[in-house]
Amino acid sequence: MNNNNYTKVLYNHNNDTWMNSEGDTLELLHGSIESGKRYGFFLNNSYWDCDCEDNYIHKRSESEFCNICGVHQEDMPDSREHEIKSGEHFAK
Numbered sequence: 001m002n003n004n005n006y007t008k009v010l011y012n013h014n015n016d017t018w019m020n021s022e023g024d025t026l027e028l029l030h031g032s033i034e035s036g037k038r039y040g041f042f043l044n045n046s047y048w049d050c051d052c053e054d055n056y057i058h059k060r061s062e063s064e065f066c067n068i069c070g071v072h073q074e075d076m077p078d079s080r081e082h083e084i085k086s087g088e089h090f091a092k
């Protein structure tokens with residue numbers, strides 16, 4: 001597992017998308033902290049976050065519902081790429 005939280009992403013000019021080294025499609029989003037400083041992060045549409053406090057990352061192809069909090073993947077957002085790469089928050 002990759003412990004330094006480093007994500008390698010590639011930009012595809014043909015269809016205007018970002019991709020990681022596994023071939024998952026990523027979406028670049030921006031947020032800002034209270035000081036107004038902006039930051040960017042990637043969402044990975046092959047994974048989704050449920051409502052659990054922790055262990056909330058599910059793989060879309062393997063898990064349709066969370067059997068702990070009961071939400072359906074279609075209602076839930078994509079997971080953050082850096083959290084997927086950290087390997088720390090996957091549903092058990």
Ligand SMILES: [Zn+2]
Nearest residue numbers: 050052066069
């Ligand atoms: Zn859950």
